[in-house]
Amino acid sequence: xxxxxxxxxxxxxxxxxxxxxxxxxxxxxxxxxxxxxxxxxxxxxxxxxxxxxxxxxxxxxxxxxxxxxxxxxxxxxxxxxxxxxxxxxxxxxxxxxxxxxxxxxxxxxxxxxxxxxxxxxxxxxxxxxxxxxxxxxxxxxxxxxxxxxxxxxxxxxxxxxxxxxxxxxxxxxxxxxxxxxxxxxx
Amino acid sequence: xxxxxxxxxxxxxxxxxxxxxxxxxxxxxxxxxxxxxxxxxxxxxxxxxxxxxxxxxxxxxxxxxxxxxxxxxxxxxxxxxxxxxxxxxxxxxxxxxxxxxxxxxxxxxxxxxxxxxxxxxxxxxxxxxxxxxxxxxxxxxxxxxxxxxxxxxxxxxxxxxxxxxxxxxxxxxxxxx
Numbered sequence: 001x002x003x004x005x006x007x008x009x010x011x012x013x014x015x016x017x018x019x020x021x022x023x024x025x026x027x028x029x030x031x032x033x034x035x036x037x038x039x040x041x042x043x044x045x046x047x048x049x050x051x052x053x054x055x056x057x058x059x060x061x062x063x064x065x066x067x068x069x070x071x072x073x074x075x076x077x078x079x080x081x082x083x084x085x086x087x088x089x090x091x092x093x094x095x096x097x098x099x100x101x102x103x104x105x106x107x108x109x110x111x112x113x114x115x116x117x118x119x120x121x122x123x124x125x126x127x128x129x130x131x132x133x134x135x136x137x138x139x140x141x142x143x144x145x146x147x148x149x150x151x152x153x154x155x156x157x158x159x160x161x162x163x164x165x166x167x168x169x170x171x172x173x174x175x176x177x178x179x180x181x182x183x184x185x186x
Numbered sequence: 187x188x189x190x191x192x193x194x195x196x197x198x199x200x201x202x203x204x205x206x207x208x209x210x211x212x213x214x215x216x217x218x219x220x221x222x223x224x225x226x227x228x229x230x231x232x233x234x235x236x237x238x239x240x241x242x243x244x245x246x247x248x249x250x251x252x253x254x255x256x257x258x259x260x261x262x263x264x265x266x267x268x269x270x271x272x273x274x275x276x277x278x279x280x281x282x283x284x285x286x287x288x289x290x291x292x293x294x295x296x297x298x299x300x301x302x303x304x305x306x307x308x309x310x311x312x313x314x315x316x317x318x319x320x321x322x323x324x325x326x327x328x329x330x331x332x333x334x335x336x337x338x339x340x341x342x343x344x345x346x347x348x349x350x351x352x353x354x355x356x357x358x359x360x361x362x363x
Contacts, residue, residue, distance in 0.1 A: 003213065003214075003216075004216075006214060007215070007216045013215055013256050014254075014255075014256055014259045015259075016214050016215060016256075017211075017215060017217075017256035017257070017259040017260045017263070018259040018260070018262060018263045018266075019263065020207060020210060020211055020215070020219070020260055020263065021259060021260035021261060021262060021263015021264045021265075021266070021267060022263040022264075022266050022267035022270070023203075023207055023263075023267060024204065024207055024219065024260065024263065024264050024267060025263060025264035025265060025266060025267025025268040025269075025270075025271070026267035026268065026270060026271045027195075027200045027203045027204055027207070027267075028200075028204075028264065028267075028268060029267065029268035029271035029272055030192070030194060030195040030200055030271050030275075031194070031195060031197055031200030031201070032194050032197070033200075034268050035284075036284040036286070036287065037284050037285050037286045037287075040284075040286045040287075040350060040354070041286060043343075043346045043347050043349070043350035043351075044286075044347075044350050044351065044354060044355075045347065049197045052197035052198060052201060053197045053200050053201040053204065054201065054320075054324055054325055054328075055201065056197070056198045056200075056201025056202050056205065057201040057202070057204035057205045057208070057325050057329065058201075058205070058325065058328050058329045059201075059202075059205065060201065060202045060204075060205025060206060060208075061204070061205035061206075061208035061209065061325070061326075061329035062205075062328075062329040062330070062331065063205075064205065064206070064208070064209040065208060065209060065212050065329060065330065068209065068212065068213065073213060074212040074213055074216070075216065076330050076332075077216075077217065077218050077330070078327065078330050078331075078332030078333075078334065078335070079317050079318055079322065079323065079327055079332055079334050079335060080317070080334060081316075081317065081332070081333060081334020081335070081337060081338065082334075083337070085315060085316060085317060085334075086316055086317070086323075086334045086335075086337040086338040086341065087337055087338070087341050088315065088316075088341075089312050089313070089314075089315030089316025089317065089338065089341075090312070090316045090323075090337065090338040090339070090340070090341025090342050090344075090345065091312075091341045091344065091345040092308055092311060092312030092315055092316075092345070093308075093309055093312030093313050093315070093316055093319065093338075093341070093342050093345065094312070094341060094342045094343065094344060094345020094346035094347075094348070094349060095305075095308050095312070095345050095346070095349045096305045096306065096307070096308030096309030096310075096311070096312050097305070097309060097320075097342060097345070097346040097349075098305070098345070098346045098347075098348075098349035098350040098353060099301050099302075099304055099305030099308060099349065099353065100301070100302050100304075100305025100306050100308075100309055101284070101287075101301075101302070101305065103221075103309065103319050103320035103321070103324075104221040104222040104224075104225055104261075104309065104310075104313060104319040104320070104321070105221035105261070105264055105319065105320060105321040106320070107306075108221070108261050108262075108264040108265045108268070109264050109265065109267070109268035110268070111265055111268075112264070112265040112266065112267070112268030112269035112270075112272065113268050113269070113271075113272040113277065113278055114272065114278050114279050114280040114281060115281070115282060116280060116281065116282040117282040117284075117298050117299055117302040118302070120299060120302070120303075121298075121299050121300075121301070121302020121303040121305070121306055122302050122303075122305070122306045123225075123306070124303060124306060125302065125303045125304065125305060125306015125307040125308075125309065125310060126222075126225045126306045126307075126309055126310035126313075127225055127228060127229045127232065127306075127310060128229075128306070128307050128310060129306060129307040129308060129309060129310020129311035129312070129313075129314070130222075130225050130226040130228075130229040130310040130311070130313070130314050131229040131230075131232075131233060131310075132307070132310070132311055133226075133246070133310065133311045133314035133315060134226065134229065134230065134233075134244055134246035134247060134314070135244075137244075137245055137246040137314075138245050138246075140315070141245070145315070150333055150334065152332070152334070153332075153333050154330060154331045154332050154333065155331040155332075155333055155336065156331060158333050163331075166331055167331065170331065178198075
């Protein structure tokens with residue numbers, strides 16, 4: 001079966017997604033990032049587990065995904081953005097991140113690990129917040145969400161250079177940052 | 187198979203595993219890993235239970251149809267995977283006690299629930315405003331070197347660190363922790 005044929009099979013896609021989710025949740029829990037203390041520890045700059053997990057995922061993921069893109073096996077799916085959407089929304093998200101102590105993925109993992117605050121507070125709150133946004137969306141879409149729009153551009157596209165000129169130095173820079181963190185005993 | 191029963195794995199091994207998982211979702215699903223859209227769809231599905239099909243006519247739900255899609259299954263899988271992992275390591279326990287919370291706020295479960303709910307509302311709202319969360323922007327978007335995702339991810343942490351320092355340092359404690 002060709003890959004694009006696989007992408008068309010809806011039932012099979014749902015099953016593969018479920019299995020990928022199980023692996024994702026297993027990894028998040030083993031990494032400790034479904035734990036409130038670990039996430040708040042990161043935001044208080046005491047425990048750098050969250051950053052270590054994310055940064056190593058970016059290095060490994062980025063090298064593989066861009067290699068497969070070069071081989072014509074996959075397409076990128078960069079999200080559209082603007083300063084009004086990505087930066088302002090990002091700061092609101094960050095506020096919620098510190099108050100809740102989980103994010104939308106880790107909150108599901110925290111519920112799976114038995115965290116009652118993640119279920120009663122976190123999941124309920126995220127559902128309410130998403131609904132509120134949907135209600136306000138028509139007004140926001142015409143206004144702030146468009147401010148400073150830069151579309152679905154990737155950094156290599158924005159700079160107008162070859163992908164690998166960003167991917168390789170970018171991954172090296174992240175690796176150096178991780179080594180510095182480790183050497184600093186963080 | 188003792189490694190499956192360990193309480194914690196190296197964060198680098200876990201990160202590398204998530205990176206490889208990204209290869210798989212790009213290859214087999216033609217999708218980057220993400221979580222927050224599933225909450226938006228669920229919110230729409232719940233609203234539909236009360237208000238009927240006209241909910242689907244809302245501009246937001248025309249773009250993000252309230253239905254069970256691949257990402258919804260992924261989030262369901264995250265719940266199951268974390269449950270499996272915590273059962274295997276014996277760390278599963280039903281509780282809302284957290285060491286850092288208790289350190290600053292003492293035994294205040296009701297306050298913790300109010301925080302979780304309020305933080306959840308801000309997070310749900312902010313993730314839809316930014317068009318993604320720590321998974322969709324923070325991992326999948328940054329690994330694609332998307333401009334929107336790097337800006338969003340930096341703001342997630344800038345906002346998160348500032349708020350945490352304020353809440354735990356200034357309000358609950360004394361001075362910056």
